[in-house]
Amino acid sequence: MEMVQGRFENFVSGIGRVIIQNINGLGSIFKFMLSFFYWAVRPPIRPRLLFEQLEFIGNKSIFIITLAGSFTGMVMAYQTYFGFQLINVDSLVGPVTAISLARELAPVLTGLIVAGRAGAAMAAQIGTMKVTEQVDALEVMGINSVQYLAVPRIIAGTLSVPMLSVFFLFIGNVGSYFVGTKALAIDEAIYLSKLGDFMFLTDIWQGVIKAFFFGFVVSVIGTYFGFSVTKGAEGVGKGTNLAVVWGMISVLVLDYFLTSFLVQVL
Amino acid sequence: MLHFENSAVEIKNLTKVFGEHTVLNNLNFDIPKGKITTILGFSGAGKSTLLKHILGLHKPTSGQINVLDRDLSKMSEVDLREFRQKFGMLFQYAALFDSMTAKQNVEFPLKEFTSMTPEEVNNRAETLLESVGLEEFSHNKLPSELSGGMRKRVGLARALALSPDIMLYDEPTTGLDPITTKMVNDLIVETGEIHKEQQMSSIIISHDVQATLKISDYVAFLNRGNIVEYLPASEFAKSEHPLVQEFINL
Ligand SMILES: Nc1ncnc2c1ncn2[C@@H]1O[C@H](COP(=O)(O)OP(=O)(O)OP(=O)(O)O)[C@@H](O)[C@H]1O
Ligand SMILES: [Mg+2]
Numbered sequence: 001m002e003m004v005q006g007r008f009e010n011f012v013s014g015i016g017r018v019i020i021q022n023i024n025g026l027g028s029i030f031k032f033m034l035s036f037f038y039w040a041v042r043p044p045i046r047p048r049l050l051f052e053q054l055e056f057i058g059n060k061s062i063f064i065i066t067l068a069g070s071f072t073g074m075v076m077a078y079q080t081y082f083g084f085q086l087i088n089v090d091s092l093v094g095p096v097t098a099i100s101l102a103r104e105l106a107p108v109l110t111g112l113i114v115a116g117r118a119g120a121a122m123a124a125q126i127g128t129m130k131v132t133e134q135v136d137a138l139e140v141m142g143i144n145s146v147q148y149l150a151v152p153r154i155i156a157g158t159l160s161v162p163m164l165s166v167f168f169l170f171i172g173n174v175g176s177y178f179v180g181t182k183a184l185a186i187d188e189a190i191y192l193s194k195l196g197d198f199m200f201l202t203d204i205w206q207g208v209i210k211a212f213f214f215g216f217v218v219s220v221i222g223t224y225f226g227f228s229v230t231k232g233a234e235g236v237g238k239g240t241n242l243a244v245v246w247g248m249i250s251v252l253v254l255d256y257f258l259t260s261f262l263v264q265v266l
Numbered sequence: 267m268l269h270f271e272n273s274a275v276e277i278k279n280l281t282k283v284f285g286e287h288t289v290l291n292n293l294n295f296d297i298p299k300g301k302i303t304t305i306l307g308f309s310g311a312g313k314s315t316l317l318k319h320i321l322g323l324h325k326p327t328s329g330q331i332n333v334l335d336r337d338l339s340k341m342s343e344v345d346l347r348e349f350r351q352k353f354g355m356l357f358q359y360a361a362l363f364d365s366m367t368a369k370q371n372v373e374f375p376l377k378e379f380t381s382m383t384p385e386e387v388n389n390r391a392e393t394l395l396e397s398v399g400l401e402e403f404s405h406n407k408l409p410s411e412l413s414g415g416m417r418k419r420v421g422l423a424r425a426l427a428l429s430p431d432i433m434l435y436d437e438p439t440t441g442l443d444p445i446t447t448k449m450v451n452d453l454i455v456e457t458g459e460i461h462k463e464q465q466m467s468s469i470i471i472s473h474d475v476q477a478t479l480k481i482s483d484y485v486a487f488l489n490r491g492n493i494v495e496y497l498p499a500s501e502f503a504k505s506e507h508p509l510v511q512e513f514i515n516l
Contacts, residue, residue, distance in 0.1 A: 128364075129363075129364075132359060132361060132364070133357045133358070133359065133361035134361050134362070134363055134364070136357065136361065137355070137357060137361040137363070139323060140321060140323070140350060140353060140355045141350065141351070141374075141375055141378070141379075142346075142347035142348060142349075142350035142351055142379075143347075143378065144347070
């Protein structure tokens with residue numbers, strides 16, 4: 001009996017510990033976010049670093065976004081078609097695919113891809129700089145490491161994800177159009193006219209606004225876990241891993257809350 | 267305990283507590299201008315913590331730190347950042363920015379903090395690299411393509427770029443082979459000599475007793491957050507402090 005009770009207490013205190021650790025973690029991410037805002041608006045501004053990050057996070061993601069977008073659009077067209085033809089509304093494949101892409105798939109998948117690619121790279125780069133004392137070297141020179149390393153990455157991430165998401169949306173629709181009109185033989189004129197009838201600018205806006213927040217959160221998390229690395233190569237691996245996992249989870253959780261808010265205001 | 271008329275760093279009653287752990291305990295320490303002073307001590311004694319206080323990267327729990335006659339506690343964050351340009355620091359593994367070439371590393375502080383033209387920056391960086399003995403064909407190599415000793419040279423050139431008043435060396439020879447160790451020690455002495463007129467002060471953190479006694483002017487022994495022995499290097503080996511004897515004879 002005592003043993004069972006002991007185990008139960010261990011279990012409860014274990015849960016308590018995990019909760020407290022996560023609350024502490026949230027607190028320090030929040031503090032980190034505040035220091036980002038503090039340093040983002042202070043001189044000197046280093047445009048070259050921002051462009052380097054835009055190039056890396058934005059430009060260098062285009063290939064993978066093209067792949068992901070086109071296949072997502074294509075598969076969505078198929079899935080929608082097989083449902084819709086049962087009730088003879090297969091002409092609506094275009095707008096349904098487009099709306100799902102605009103509101104959900106483009107921003108969420110782009111967010112997830114950037115979390116995996118750029119979020120991981122941010123954590124790995126900053127983490128490596130941390131353990132090799134490059135971050136200390138900056139600080140000793142009087143350069144704030146958050147301003148130098150985190151600010152350009154977070155701004156670039158916040159700007160890149162919405163742009164990539166719009167690109168994803170466009171490519172996805174191209175994929176859907178080809179599958180819909182060529183493989184599934186929906187009439188081209190009907191496809192396009194229905195698209196125009198049912199798809200609105202608010203659908204696109206909703207996705208863009210979400211993508212903006214996803215970009216911000218994924219980059220904050222990526223840079224935060226980079227700075228939180230303390231020990232050795234193993235620490236860098238762990239930080240990178242945490243950045244990807246929490247970046248992706250945040251996108252999914254945030255998506256729910258943003259959606260429930262945006263459907264009311266837009 | 268030694269005191270100096272002309273000190274680069276004056277520390278009075280410095281205490282630093284991390285959580286419940288007192289790392290520096292009412293420490294008093296004077297570091298002279300224009301000399302090489304080494305801080306020895308066992309791992310965990312608080313050497314790096316002390317260094318970070320001198321740099322103003324850590325705030326004391328209590329006590330006062332004057333660097334070059336300025337009270338760090340009275341300086342704003344902005345002043346402190348600017349003030350750090352008076353320091354140069356050579357890190358244990360050089361801490362070169364690994365995305366930049368050797369020369370770009372040296373140019374970095376010049377570009378950030380001076381209004382030199384690109385050509386002046388380039389010339390100054392080349393002069394600095396030559397002065398620490400890095401051959402020209404290595405100037406455009408990335409840190410990953412340089413040996414440990416060469417990286418140290420570049421790190422030293424970068425630290426010297428803004429003509430610091432105080433040079434800090436964190437375990438400059440730990441983990442180096444004997445020949446490179448000698449080279450780095452020679453570089454430290456040479457650097458001190460070259461900047462003698464300017465009264466550059468060098469502060470070294472080290473584990474290497476033999477080299478320390480050879481190259482330093484003064485040696486301090488830090489134990490459990492306190493300076494327990496502080497002597498001219500020539501007298502240090504004769505210290506009667508049991509911990510110092512234990513450390514020397516390790
Ligand atoms: N930021 C910090 N937060 C909490 N404790 C710290 C912090 N920095 C250092 N300490 C603790 O202070 C003590 C002294 O650390 P410090 O790094 O100054 O020692 P050191 O003399 O440089 O040792 P080493 O030779 O191993 O580098 C250690 O017990 C360390 O755990
Ligand atoms: Mg140390």
